[in-house]
Amino acid sequence: QSALTQPASVSGSPGQSITISCTGTSSDIGGYNYVSWYQRHPGKAPKLMIYDVSNRPSGVSNRFSGSKSGNTASLTISGLQAEDEADYYCSSYTDSSILLFGGGTKLAVL
Amino acid sequence: EVQLLESGGGLVQPGGSLRLSCAASGFTFSSYAMTWVRQAPGKGLECVSVISNSGGGTYYADSVRGRFTISRDNSKNTVYLQMTRLRGEDTAIYYCAKDFKGTYIVQAVSAWGQGTLVTVSS
Numbered sequence A: 001q002s003a004l005t006q007p008a009s010v011s012g013s014p015g016q017s018i019t020i021s022c023t024g025t026s027s028d029i030g031g032y033n034y035v036s037w038y039q040r041h042p043g044k045a046p047k048l049m050i051y052d053v054s055n056r057p058s059g060v061s062n063r064f065s066g067s068k069s070g071n072t073a074s075l076t077i078s079g080l081q082a083e084d085e086a087d088y089y090c091s092s093y094t095d096s097s098i099l100l101f102g103g104g105t106k107l108a109v110l
Numbered sequence B: 001e002v003q004l005l006e007s008g009g010g011l012v013q014p015g016g017s018l019r020l021s022c023a024a025s026g027f028t029f030s031s032y033a034m035t036w037v038r039q040a041p042g043k044g045l046e047c048v049s050v051i052s053n054s055g056g057g058t059y060y061a062d063s064v065r066g067r068f069t070i071s072r073d074n075s076k077n078t079v080y081l082q083m084t085r086l087r088g089e090d091t092a093i094y095y096c097a098k099d100f101k102g103t104y105i106v107q108a109v110s111a112w113g114q115g116t117l118v119t120v121s122s
Helices: none
Strands: A009-012 A018-023 A035-040 A047-050 A064-069 A072-077 A086-093 A099-101 A105-109 B003-007 B010-012 B018-025 B034-039 B045-051 B058-060 B068-073 B078-083 B092-099 B109-112 B116-120
Touching: A009 A018, A018 A086, A018 A105, A035 A064, A035 A072, A047 A064, A072 A086, A086 B045, A099 B034, A099 B045, B003 B092, B018 B034, B018 B092, B018 B116, B034 B078, B034 B109, B045 B068, B045 B078, B058 B068
Parallel strands: A009 A105, B010 B116
Antiparallel strands: A018 A072, A035 A047, A035 A086, A064 A072, A086 A099, A086 A105, B003 B018, B018 B078, B034 B045, B034 B092, B045 B058, B068 B078, B092 B109, B092 B116
8 A cells, every 4th residue: 555656746837737647556546536636735634626537526627637547647737827826636436435645745836 | 614623632651542533513513524634843734544434434544554543423413533542642732624625535526624733742
């Protein structure tokens, strides 16, 4: 049960698009369409941004989108805004019936 | 409004025990699987245990299996985490969290408590 692999940091300028990858195995990401993404601002609880690979909960901007190919999932944020600067975590349902999280990616909006 | 309020954290010696509680409100508790997620200092999130909506299914991370026990009382809208044989690496903020969709298992988390700090140290 090693953590899913995410880049430690990514950055982009306002208006640009960025993509955060999340790599697992066939026991988690590759085996299930239950990948979710969370946004976390300092001192705040994580906020669900994407569930079931590519679905957005009500109220989440359509600038956020998710996808999956094999054992790798991706979160894309288009039209970057200053308020998007935060930590992003991916997670996946696993063969062990628990969630496995990624190590987190710090997004800087330059 | 969904609210999750954890309690029971504190300082405990290695090898000791602690029981965390999470009181839930604002949703039909018995319809949702629940999970405990922890974050050690400077580390990412780790799901340590999941319990099904009825309590009939319990699941654990390898790092805590055999030492931690999750349970729930649907009459009290409360989920528990009994932690035994605690180690230094169990030091973390422990969050109670709710499944998003209302299924037997946790596929995504839609609400989190504020967390309770567990420190394992002599």
